[in-house]
Amino acid sequence: MDRITIPTACDMHVHLRQGTLMSMVTPEVVEGGVSICYVMPNLQPPITTTEMALAYKAELEALAPQVTFLMSLYLNPALTPEEIVKAKAAGIRGVKSYPRGVTTNSESGIESYDIYYDVFRAMEKEGMVLNLHGEIPSDADKNVCVMNAEEKFLNHLKEIHLAFPNLKIILEHATTEAAVNMVKSLGDTVGCTITVHHLQLVVDDWAGKCHNFCKPVAKYPSDRAALRNVILEGHPRFFLGTDSAPHPSHKKEGPEACAGVFTTPLVLPYLATILESYGALDRLEDFACNFGRKFYEVQKEEKWVGKVTLVRESWDAPKGYSFGGEGIVGEKGEVVPFMAGKPLGWKIESIEGRS
Helix, strand or coil, X not given: CCEEEEECEEEEEECCCCHHHHHHHCCHHHHCCEEEEEECCCCCCCCCCHHHHHHHXXXXXXXXXXXXXXXXXXXXXXXXHHHHHHHHHCCCCEEEECXXXXXXXXXXXXXXXXXXXXXXXXXXXXXXXXXXXXXXXXXXXXXXXXXXXXXXXXXXXXXXXXXXXXXXXXXXXXCCHHHHHHHHHCCCCEEEEECCHHXXXXXXXXXXXXXXXXXXXXXXXXXXXXHHHHHHCCCCCEXXXXXXXXXXXXXXXXXXXXXXXXXXXXXXXXXXXXHHHCCCHHHHHHHHHHHHHHHHCCHHHCCCCCEEEEEEEEEECCCCEEECCCCCCCCCXXXXXXXXXXXXXXXEEEECCCC
């Protein structure tokens, strides 16, 4: 098989940033073969109200008018059931929870879920989605670090699901066998996103290699195998959420390296290459296009779904993407993408219906 044609993909977890970086990243959504994406709210300041989400959506649509942007709010103590009702009426799809201090711009994150039960109850009633960054903060006294923070979070997922069985919950960017097993053990309202890079990386690939460093970090080979296998088996509650998170190279390469891997421009070439490497290429369409759309029930609101044709071709991923520049107000620099300069086995030949 040297040519594949599938629908444009569905990325259910992406960071599109702000300012000049946003202006570069957002048009690349379509370049990667994606036509609908779920946008993270961890900006500065975070997206905490319906008005903020709609204003951000308008900025994104001006940059990529064909793309359907699904917006979310940032879970915080000021969020009320009334705001949930308002957000749902405005077309906002969910609420994202960040444990405090765990990832980029998570300083306003949660410390305990108990105070949010009224909000969760309203979300359950309104049909909104709860997106969970599934880690607890590192704590040396409790023997918690980046390698076990996800596994130690999983009981929170189970407790919320048992308390609100009709609330759709997504465990975002799973990295462990324990997370896969937990999601599989829970009801049909619990889904899970898997990134491109966690299908490729293990701990040795990011330790000392700043451009592969992300949160949650890649774990053991056995954990990567669990992620790969759940896609291979075609489990419908596990689907693509790239967690593509661009940072300027100087912020990745400094002494306090920012967490995030940039995959947006090459989502489908990356996926086809990686899935084929372990015999799962025939799962590309379901994982990247079908399962996420079905879980989120988004078919009626998509503005455009095209056809992407990928061809077998050996080529090297770009080494960088520039943003900002001469005569442009704001930050400028370069973002180094995942697998920069490394060979890929598939390339997008055409995207039907793109403007």
